[in-house]
Amino acid sequence: MSEIPSPFYRYGLVGPRSNLLAGSIITAALIGIAVLSQFWTPYPATKMRILMKLKAPLEAGLAGTDALGRDIFSLLMLGAWNSLSIALLAVLLGLVVGGALGATAAAQRGWVEEAIMRMADVVFAFPALISAIMIAALIGPGRWTAVLAIGIFAVPVFIRVSRGEALRVWALDFCLAAQAAGKNRLRITIDHILPNIAGAVIVQATIQIGLAILVEAGLGFLGLSLAPPAPSWGRMLSDAQTYLDQAPWMALAPGATIAIAVLGLNLLGDGLRDLLDPKAGERA
């Protein structure tokens, strides 16, 4: 081995930061495309062109066209915006509610903790789909149904992560020192607990966004998410079902997009974990 760092190492393509790099590139590209779709798409995405229907990739547009002659690439771009915004809002909801409950459980202990954790167990036992169907029955399918269903599904995850981490931090002597300095539990939670669990919670949030994209696609597939004509990756998959033998690209394009998006967010989460908590990475 040479003493000079190889260029591959220098740019992080190999070595301890490769996950972080790959994850950030994919995620940044995804976000870039989603934002761009709000201003520009190669074709007006929702415009139907019956004459152009079921064209293969590159024959018409980058990724071909669907049964209604819409440009699949443009649909994917707009779908990215919809998917990402729903996933982000849902995870934010889960993070705020779950993080607050988890930190409260760790700070109060006793019956409060017991109640919060058992409630988390109950919510965790419901699959997101079931809660989505229930919510859709109440307020009808749509963006907020998806956000609410996926958000509720994420709450117990964040309760568990934040409580576990908070308990670890509470056991450290500086919390005892803060108590000795006369701070109450809320004050200690804000001053000491939250900054110290933020890393773990952010890592969980990144991975959870990936998961939320997957769940959102599932809801879209069942028609419980955004109503047509708003493009959604999940519904593109369900539309493609009928044409699988004639136009496989109709299914492959959104399928691959979902896979890449989830992969990117998971790599980013792993990379962030290694960065924020190098010890956990070594153990893995």
Place this chain on the structure above:
Amino acid sequence: MTIDFDIRAIRLKHWGPPAKTLVEDIAFTIPTGSTLGIVGESGSGKSLTALTIMGLLPRGIRAEGRVMLDGADLIALNDRQMQHVRGAKIGMIFQEPMTALNPSMRIGDQIAEGLRRHKPIDRGDARAEALRLLERVRIPDARRRIDTFPHELSGGQRQRVGIAIALAPGPELLIADEPTSALDVTVQADVLELIGELVGELGMSLMLISHDLGVISSITERVLVMHAGRSVEQGETAHVLRHPSHPYTRKLLDALPKREDVTKAPASASAPEAGSEPTTRPVLEVRALQRIYGSRFGQPVVRAVDGVSFSIQPGTIHGIVGESGCGKSTLARMVMGLDRPSAGQVLFEGENIFAKSRRDLLQLRRGFQMVFQDPRGSLDPRQTVARIVAEPLHLDPDAPRGNALRQLIGETLAKVGLKADDAERFPHQFSGGQRQRIAIARAIIGRPKLIVADEPVSALDLSVQAQVLKLILDLRDRHGLAFLFISHSLAVVETISDQVGVMYRGKFVETGPARDVFSNPQHVYTRKLIDAELRIDQPRRYGRLPQPAEP
């Protein structure tokens, strides 16, 4: 069997950045049946040296050089070949008996596992041999204990099991890496005695690694002193410790807490003469304090603290010494008001802290602060030193703000020997001793009258420990602070305390001025503690005792 260790360097090699040299130029020989001690502070490379012999260096770390064992170079062996050396020829005892044993495996099976790997014997014979070994390492009631799990044993017994496992395949060299550092002083004496006995009886060589000069001098014939990855001095143990030639060895020896310090250090002016009636009001008075755990649900009752009384005069240091589980930390928490006693009172300047309302207690809290054992855990890694140090001022409505606060933080840091511009740095940028100084700065910023220090120097290296102790004495003398100083180390408590209490099973078995208690112990337990303490001015006590023929 002679082991010939000659390593040019041990280097850490990662993906790309240049290799980092961790250890350089270490050479020693352990002839058959002899003992070598390796002493050094944390990070000196002593454990890496042991792992090199075992071929167990972590990934990315390489040793360059030779380790010759019976004419074979261990460094050149591949992993398969090395497996026949590990265990069979070289046995290892680890520091932490809790984690060195598999918690989900019966101890008899753990011993038999090593036996069966290296010798062709059947299960029954292996079990019989395991039983013999357990009896050999003096596990009481071995016949029944052979089927227990590690968590059912005490720390000392676990370490004995660890020794039995290392002995099982009949190694010729035993490597012990800090084998007694996690044990209480009386248990440590028993374990060292056992190791010495076994080494002598079985004709094994011993390589013992320790940061504790007392341990080294009690059992080893020769010693190698390591500092910052280099060997600084090597020679016969008694000679090196009495006539050190290298400045670093001298510095280490000077850092040892010494008995004479007690008489030299004058009690501060406000402290009453030993024996005379205290004239000032004690800053802290503890009356018949009791803490009982598990009285509900039919659990066995544990009397963690059982009727402890003492008082501390302003400007004096009250030491409490005791072994793990004696209740000294529970006592500290109650004195701080962080845990409620089952019975008894804690009076701070004459006021019972548990009879106060929350608000009044907060007011009172300004007067007493706490310093913890592990400076790594007691400072919030996400806060700057300034925020950490200023934390107790949170209680004080008239605390300075802005520039005045910054100035106060700077002054406080200066008092503990740090620089004012350290305030904007984060804890991880400091060494262990500096972090403990930050913790002390946090304790003294609100001008308290009393500081409760729970094992404040136990996690520190010897030379740093001496500096922190000096700082504490300084604060007592110059600022008239009183300390409740809790430690498991007799030598440390002896060095620093004006008054001491020896604690055993929740009670004080002996109290009085430090001088009297240690020079003329009355209670059996105090005497046992003092006897078990290893001092470097004593001749070697364990292992094959020096023959007259030795040069």
